[in-house]
Amino acid sequence: MAGSVQAVSDGEFEEEVLKSEKPTLVDFWASWCAPCRAIAPVVEELAQQYGEKVQFLKLNVDENQETPVRYGVRGIPTLILFKGGQVFDQIVGAVPKKDLESLVKKAL
Numbered sequence: 001m002a003g004s005v006q007a008v009s010d011g012e013f014e015e016e017v018l019k020s021e022k023p024t025l026v027d028f029w030a031s032w033c034a035p036c037r038a039i040a041p042v043v044e045e046l047a048q049q050y051g052e053k054v055q056f057l058k059l060n061v062d063e064n065q066e067t068p069v070r071y072g073v074r075g076i077p078t079l080i081l082f083k084g085g086q087v088f089d090q091i092v093g094a095v096p097k098k099d100l101e102s103l104v105k106k107a108l
Contacts, residue, residue, distance in 0.1 A: 003051040005043055010064040018085040020055055023107035027058040028068055028078040035094035036077040042097045043079070050104050083107050 005027065008016050017024045027043050029036035040058075047056035061068045061076055071080060071087065080090040081103055088107055091099060 003048050005040075005047050005056045005058050008057040008059050010059075010066040013059070013064075013067050016055075016057060017082050020082070022053065022055045023081060023083040023088065023104075024055040024057060025079055025081050025104060027056070028061050028071075028073045028076055028080070029058055030060060030062050030076055032062075033076050039077050039079075039094040039100075042100060045097065046100060046104055049101075050108075053108055054104055079103070081107055 008026065017026060025043070025046075027036075027040070029040070031037075043056060043058070046054075050056075059067055061073065067073075068078075073080075075092050077094060078090060078092045079100065081088045089103055091103055
């Protein structure tokens with residue numbers, strides 16, 4: 001759904017992310033992670049702004065452990081941008097909106 005951040009699981013990851021026609025930004029997060037909660041509204045804002053061109057998803061690392069291991073996620077929040085089924089770029093940590101926005105713009 002354009003304009004909002006949707007949850008994705010290990011089981012849905014290949015279909016929703018790797019086979020997506022659009023570039024997809026995945027926010028690897030956990031409910032106990034304060035920086036994850038701090039960056040979530042920024043990711044929501046970007047989803048509102050770029051949701052027609054970029055898919056925004058979040059994956060809870062506590063509930064889904066296969067995918068973070070596969071992509072070497074060691075710290076959260078980690079935001080990985082996928083394009084054409086491959087890792088295009090990534091950012092680790094709660095960063096300013098302009099940094100995330102430039103990551104999204106690079107994929108367009």
